[in-house]
Amino acid sequence: xxxxxxxxxxxxxxxxxxxxxxxxxxxxxxxxxxxxxxxxxxxxxxxxxxxxxxxxxxxxxxxxxxxxxxxxxxxxxxxxxxxxxxxxxxxxxxxxxxxxxxxxxxxxxxxxxxxxxxxxxxxxxxxxxxxxxxxxxxxxxxxxxxxxxxxxxxxxxxxxxxxxxxxxxxxxxxxxxxxxxxxxxxxxxxxxxxxxxxxxxxxxxxxxxxxxx
Amino acid sequence: xxxxxxxxxxxxxxxxxxxxxxxxxxxxxxxxxxxxxxxxxxxxxxxxxxxxxxxxxxxxxxxxxxxxxxxxxxxxxxxxxxxxxxxxxxxxxxxxxxxxxxxxxxxxxxxxxxxxxxxxxxxxxxxxxxxxxxxxxxxxxxxxxxxxxxxxxxxxxxxxxxxxxxxxxxxxxxxxxxxxxxxxxxxxxxxxxxxxxxxxxxxxxxxxxxxxx
Numbered sequence: 001x002x003x004x005x006x007x008x009x010x011x012x013x014x015x016x017x018x019x020x021x022x023x024x025x026x027x028x029x030x031x032x033x034x035x036x037x038x039x040x041x042x043x044x045x046x047x048x049x050x051x052x053x054x055x056x057x058x059x060x061x062x063x064x065x066x067x068x069x070x071x072x073x074x075x076x077x078x079x080x081x082x083x084x085x086x087x088x089x090x091x092x093x094x095x096x097x098x099x100x101x102x103x104x105x106x107x108x109x110x111x112x113x114x115x116x117x118x119x120x121x122x123x124x125x126x127x128x129x130x131x132x133x134x135x136x137x138x139x140x141x142x143x144x145x146x147x148x149x150x151x152x153x154x155x156x157x158x159x160x161x162x163x164x165x166x167x168x169x170x171x172x173x174x175x176x177x178x179x180x181x182x183x184x185x186x187x188x189x190x191x192x193x194x195x196x197x198x199x200x201x202x203x204x205x206x207x208x209x210x211x212x213x
Numbered sequence: 214x215x216x217x218x219x220x221x222x223x224x225x226x227x228x229x230x231x232x233x234x235x236x237x238x239x240x241x242x243x244x245x246x247x248x249x250x251x252x253x254x255x256x257x258x259x260x261x262x263x264x265x266x267x268x269x270x271x272x273x274x275x276x277x278x279x280x281x282x283x284x285x286x287x288x289x290x291x292x293x294x295x296x297x298x299x300x301x302x303x304x305x306x307x308x309x310x311x312x313x314x315x316x317x318x319x320x321x322x323x324x325x326x327x328x329x330x331x332x333x334x335x336x337x338x339x340x341x342x343x344x345x346x347x348x349x350x351x352x353x354x355x356x357x358x359x360x361x362x363x364x365x366x367x368x369x370x371x372x373x374x375x376x377x378x379x380x381x382x383x384x385x386x387x388x389x390x391x392x393x394x395x396x397x398x399x400x401x402x403x404x405x406x407x408x409x410x411x412x413x414x415x416x417x418x419x420x421x422x423x424x425x426x
Binding site for chain 2: 034035036037039042065067069070071072073074075077081083084085086087088090091092093094095096097098100111113114116129130131160161162163166172174175177178181182183184185186189193194195199200201202203
C-alpha cells in the first residue's frame with residue numbers, strides 16, 4: 001500500500017502495518033481492487049488485522065496465520081507484508097473465522113476471532129455469518145452498515161504462542177527430477193512428485209505444447 | 214492494478230488480466246510492494262502467468278492453480294483477479310514450480326511449468342533453482358539478467374483439464390458452534406472443529422482477553 005490517505009480519527013476503520021489509516025470507504029476500494037468485490041468478511045477481517053497489529057510490540061517482525069481460506073487471507077495480504085507467496089502468511093483449513101499475528105522469533109502473538117455471542121446482538125451480521133437466510137434475501141447495504149457500526153465489538157482477542165513446528169522455517173531440502181513427469185520436486189516428498197503420486201488436480205493432459213525455443 | 218504504464222512492445226515482460234503491460238523494471242516495483250522483496254521466482258512466475266493468460270479464449274472466466282506455495286501464488290495474485298481469499302486461486306503443496314489457469318465452467322485451460330532441460334542452458338538460473346551453491350554465493354544481479362534474457366525460453370506449456378472435484382465450487386455447508394472452543398465451524402468437519410480436534414497451530418492460549426464491549 002503506497003497511498004497515504006488522510007482519515008479523521010473518528011472515521012478510521014483500519015491501519016496497515018506501516019500505520020496508514022483507512023476509512024471504511026477507502027478500504028472498500030482496496031478490497032474491490034484486490035479481491036474483486038466488497039465481500040463483507042474482508043471488512044471484518046481488516047478490523048481483525050487492525051486489532052492484532054495494535055497488540056504487537058513496536059518493531060516486531062511478525063508472521064501471520066489465517067484459520068480459514070475464506071476472505072481473511074486477503075485482509076492480511078492487503079494490510080501486512082505477509083503473503084501466501086512469501087510464506088509469511090500460512091493458511092490453515094480449520095473453518096474458523098480467526099487470524100493471528102505472531103513474533104517470528106518466539107511465536108508469541110495475538111489471535112483475533114469472531115465471537116458468536118457478540119454477533120447475536122447484530123441481526124444482519126448473525127444472519128449472514130450463520131447463513132440463516134438465502135443469499136438473495138440478504139440486505140448487503142444493511143449488513144455493511146452493521147459491520148461498520150459494530151466495529152471491534154463482534155471480536156475477541158487472545159494471546160497465543162504458535163507451535164515451533166509451524167513458526168520455524170522449514171526448508172524444502174534437495175530437489176530432484178521426478179521419474180514420472182520429469183519436473184523438479186522436493187526429494188523429501190518421496191520417490192516421485194506428489195502429482196505423479198496421485199495428487200494431481202488435473203485429468204491427464206491432452207497434449208504437450210512447448211513454447212519458446 | 215489500476216496504473217496504466219506505457220511500455221514499448223519490445224520491453225514488455227508481462228501483462229495482467231486487464232491487458233496492462235509491465236516491463237521487467239515496472240513489475241519489479243509491483244513485486245516489491247506486495248511480496249516485500251524482488252524474489253527471482255516472481256519474475257519467472259509473471260512470465261508464466263502471462264503465457265497462460267494469452268492462451269485463454271477472449272472473455273473467459275477463469276480460476277487459477279499454483280502447484281507450490283513458494284512465490285508463484287503472488288505472481289497470480291498480482292496479475293489476475295484470482296486470490297487465495299476469494300477462492301479463485303487454489304494452492305496445492307505439490308512442490309512443482311508450475312501454475313495453471315482454466316475456464317471456470319469446463320475446467321479446460323493451460324498449465325505452464327519450468328523445464329529442467331531448458332533451465333540447464335542458463336547457468337545462474339539452473340544454479341539458483343536447483344540450489345547448487347550457497348545463497349551467499351548467488352549472483353542476484355546476474356540471475357535476474359538471465360531470467361530477463363531467457364524470458365519464456367525456460368518454460369513449457371501444456372493443455373490441461375482440471376478435475377471436477379477441484380473446479381466445482383464446494384459449499385462449506387451448515388455451521389455450528391464447536392463444543393470445545395465455542396467458535397463457529399463447518400459441521401461437516403465433525404463433532405468438533407479441527408483445531409479442537411488436534412490440528413491447532415497454537416500451544417494452549419495463555420489467557421483470553423476480550424476486546425470491544
